[in-house]
Amino acid sequence: MIRWPTKPLGELVDFIGGGTPRRDRPDYWGGEIPWASVKDLQNQSLGTTLEHITAEGLANSASNLIPGGTVIIASRVGLGKVAVNQKPVAINQDLKALTPRDNNLLPRYLLLFLLSNAEYFEKAGVGATVKGLTIADYQNLKIPIPPLAEQERLVKLLDEADELRKLRTQANRRTADLIPALFHDIFGDAGHIAHNIRPLSEVAEVVSGVAKGRRFNGQKPVTVPYIRVANVQAGYLDLAEIKTIEALPSEVKELTLKNGDVLLTEGGDFDKLGRGALWEREIPNCIHQNHVFRVRVDYSKLLPVYFEKFLQTPVAKRYFLGCAKRTTNLASINMTQLRGLPVPVPSLTLQRDFAARVSEIRAMEFQQAASRRRLDDLFHSLLHRAFQGEV
Numbered sequence: 001m002i003r004w005p006t007k008p009l010g011e012l013v014d015f016i017g018g019g020t021p022r023r024d025r026p027d028y029w030g031g032e033i034p035w036a037s038v039k040d041l042q043n044q045s046l047g048t049t050l051e052h053i054t055a056e057g058l059a060n061s062a063s064n065l066i067p068g069g070t071v072i073i074a075s076r077v078g079l080g081k082v083a084v085n086q087k088p089v090a091i092n093q094d095l096k097a098l099t100p101r102d103n104n105l106l107p108r109y110l111l112l113f114l115l116s117n118a119e120y121f122e123k124a125g126v127g128a129t130v131k132g133l134t135i136a137d138y139q140n141l142k143i144p145i146p147p148l149a150e151q152e153r154l155v156k157l158l159d160e161a162d163e164l165r166k167l168r169t170q171a172n173r174r175t176a177d178l179i180p181a182l183f184h185d186i187f188g189d190a191g192h193i194a195h196n197i198r199p200l201s202e203v204a205e206v207v208s209g210v211a212k213g214r215r216f217n218g219q220k221p222v223t224v225p226y227i228r229v230a231n232v233q234a235g236y237l238d239l240a241e242i243k244t245i246e247a248l249p250s251e252v253k254e255l256t257l258k259n260g261d262v263l264l265t266e267g268g269d270f271d272k273l274g275r276g277a278l279w280e281r282e283i284p285n286c287i288h289q290n291h292v293f294r295v296r297v298d299y300s301k302l303l304p305v306y307f308e309k310f311l312q313t314p315v316a317k318r319y320f321l322g323c324a325k326r327t328t329n330l331a332s333i334n335m336t337q338l339r340g341l342p343v344p345v346p347s348l349t350l351q352r353d354f355a356a357r358v359s360e361i362r363a364m365e366f367q368q369a370a371s372r373r374r375l376d377d378l379f380h381s382l383l384h385r386a387f388q389g390e391v
Contacts, residue, residue, distance in 0.1 A: 003144075003146075003389030004144040004145055004146040004150070004389060005144070005145055006142040006143060006144050006145065007142065007143060007145055008139060008140055008141065008142055008143075009098070009138055009139055009140075009141050009142075009143055010136075010138075010139025010140065012100060012101060012104075012105055012143065012145070013098040013099055013100050013101060013105070013110070014098075014099045014101060015096050015097070015098060015135045015138065015139070016064050016066065016091075016096065016097040016098075016099065017062065017064070017091075017093060017095075017096055017097075017135075018036075018062065018063045018064055018090065018091030018092045018093050018094075018095050018096075018097075019061045019062025019063040019064075019092060019093050020061060020062075020063065020092050020093060021035075021053050021057035021058070021060065021061040021063065022060075022061070025057070025060075027054060027056055027057075028053055028054055028056055028057030028060065028061070029051070029052070029053055029054065029057060030052060030053075030054070031052050031053050031054030031055065031056075031057065032052060032054070033052055033053050033054065033055065033057075033058055033065065033088075033089075033090050034048065034049040034052055034087070034088075034089040034090065035049055035051045035052055035053045035057075035063065035089070035090045035091070035092065036049045036072065036085070036089050036090070036091050036092065036095060037049075037050070037051070037091075037092045037094060037095070038074045038076075038077045038078040038081060038094050038095065041072070041074055041078060041081040041082070041083045041095075043083065044082070044083050044084065044111060044115070044162075045083060045084060045086060046072060046083040046084065046085040046086060046089065047086045047087075049089060053090060058090055062093065063090040063091060063092065064090065064091065064097070065088055065089070065090050066085060066088065066089055066090070066091055066097040067088055068085055068086055068087045068088055068089075069084060069085070069086075069107060070084065070085055070097050070098070070099060070107065071083075071084055071097070071098045071107050071110050071111045071114065072084070072085055072089075072091060072095050072096070072097050072098070073095070073096055073098060073114055073138070074094060074095060075094060075095065075096045075132055075133050075134075075135070075138070076093075076094040076127075076130060076131070076132030076133070077094050077130055077131075077132070078094075079118075079121040079122045079124075079125045079131060079132070079133060080117075080118030080119065080121045080122045081118075082111055082114045082115055082118070083111070084107060084108070084111055094132075096135065096138070098110060098114075098138075103148075104145065104148065105143075105145065105151075106148065106151045106152065106155060108155045108159075109151040109152075109154065109155050110143070112154070112155065112158050112383065112386070113143050113144075113387055115383060116383045116384055116386070116387050117141065121133060124137065143387075144387055144389065154386045154391070157382065157386070157391065158379070158382055158383060158386060161375070161378055161379045161382050162379055164375050164378075164379075165372070165375045165376060165379055168368065168371055168372045168375050169372065171368060172365070172368050172369070172372060175361065175364055175365055175368060176365070178361050179309060179358055179361055180309070180312065182354065182357055182358070182361070183309045183310075183313070183354065186346075186350060186353065186354050187344070187346055187350070187354070189313075189315070196344065196345045196346070197342045197343065197344050197345070198301075198342070198343055198345050199339065199340050199341065199342060199343070200295070200338060200339055200340070200341040200342075200343050201339035201340070202301075203297060203298050203301045203302040203343060203345060204295045204296060204297040204298060204302060204307070205295070205296045205298075206293055206294070206295050206335055206338055206339050207254075207255070207293070207294050207296075207335075208290050208292075208293055208294075208335055209226070209227075209255055209287060209288035209289045209290045209291075209292055209293075209294065210226070210245065210247045210251055210255065210287060210288075210289060210290060211289070211290045212245060212289065214246075216246070216248065219248055221246035221247055221248055221249075222246070222247065222248075222249055222252060223244045223245070223246055224244060224245065224247060224252055224285050224286065224287055225242045225243070225244055225245075225283050225285065225286045225287075226242075226243065226244065226245040226247075226286065226287050226288055226289055227242075227257070227263060227286060227287070227288040227289065227292055228243060228289055228291075228292070229265045229266075229267075229268070229289070229291050229292060231292075232263050232264070232265050232275060232276065232277055232292055233275060233277060234272065234275040234276070234277070234312060235275075235276075235277055235308070235309075235312055236277050237263070237277045237278075237279070237282070239282055239283070242283060242286075245287070245289065247287060251287070252285065252287055255287040255288065255294070256285055256286065256287055257279045257281075257283075257286050257287065257288065257294065258279070258281070258296070259279065259280055259281040260278070260279070260280075260296070260297070260299075260304040261278075261279040261294050261295065261296050261304070262276050262277070262278055262279070262294075262295040262296075262297070262304050262307055262308050262311070263276060263277055263278075263279055263288060263292050263293070263294055263295075264276040264292070264293045264295060264311070264338065265291065265292055265293075266291050266292070266293060266332050266333055266334070267291070267324075267330055267331060267332030267333065268330060268331070268332075269329065269330065269331075270321065270326075270329075270330075270331050273317070273320045273321060273324055273331045273332075273333065274311060274316060274317060274319075274320035274333060274338075275311070276295070276308055276311040276312075277308065278304055278305065278308045293335060293338055295307065295338075300348075301345055301348075302343070302345060302351070303348070303351040303352065303354075303355050305351075305354065305355040305358050306346070306351040306354055306355065307343065309354075309358075310343065310344070315344075316341065319341055319342065320333055320337075320341075323337045323340075324337070
């Protein structure tokens with residue numbers, strides 16, 4: 001039960017909108033004034049922006065310059081995002097700045113209150129393609145108004161819980177950096193291993209997958225899960241959404257993924273070309289589409305953990321970029337080029353030592369991920385209870 005009196009936000013704060021200077025006026029862009037859009041609301045602190053405008057651009061548009069320390073919220077696209085700007089910034093039409101009318105409402109308290117309603121904002125948004133909320137929607141939202149001392153206490157409590165999450169995230173990043181560093185420590189710069197460099201085709205089998213929308217000419221297909229390009233990221237598999245595809249039983253038998261297979265995409269943005277990840281038997285009877293290559297290593301020569309990490313080295317990326325077919329923004333490789341990838345093949349002893357230490361690091365990452373989830377749950381629980389008067 002809420003212990004404190006509540007008031008509609010519209011009675012406590014002024015809402016300031018924004019705008020976009022004309023894109024066909026180069027003299028309006030590239031100036032010294034930070035210009036924020038929803039893309040810049042990456043966390044609770046707005047420090048830098050992707051674009052800048054000139055004083056002329058600001059004067060001749062609906063954009064407004066918002067003083068530093070102001071709460072800024074997304075009202076269209078990215079509903080639920082909210083931040084406090086660290087310095088004066090101009091905003092576009094998808095953002096609203098909330099300025100308290102007096103000193104009885106702390107900006108940080110306001111931000112945390114809005115953050116506690118992020119899920120509500122996301123669900124309440126209306127629009128056929130892009131969801132948005134009106135200023136009236138925000139003005140009618142009721143906020144508990146405790147005394148300033150209580151606002152400060154709640155802010156301190158929530159900030160301490162949030163700081164724990166940040167520290168956990170920093171530790172997770174440092175752990176994630178351990179594997180590339182370990183690879184370098186054991187194998188050095190893979191490009192400088194001058195001996196025993198073999199084309200991939202000599203140390204692994206490379207195959208492509210099945211295409212969508214085929215005709216089976218009277219043969220009866222079966223429906224099975226499959227891995228798409230979107231599932232294969234650099235160093236990990238995103239299995240949040242797994243789709244199904246029709247394939248012949250003989251194809252399923254031939255293409256079913258096995259523990260230790262390495263999956264690579266055939267194309268994408270330049271910096272993502274040749275991205276690959278290790279399959280560790282996550283989904284039974286799962287195959288892959290034709291835009292994803294499957295590499296099954298010869299265990300007497302190459303270990304998949306080593307090969308997957310080699311794919312993330314600058315040496316491998318340079319090879320793929322050097323032979324890829326390029327368009328304006330995308331690049332792709334074919335199976336022949338992948339089979340020709342020069343792979344430094346260290347001794348199995350070194351590869352096994354590397355794989356064992358990677359397993360230890362992954363166990364640590366698993367424990368840290370569980371810790372991060374617990375801290376997230378704690379923060380969101382406190383966030384909800386704080387504005388219900390329960391902490």
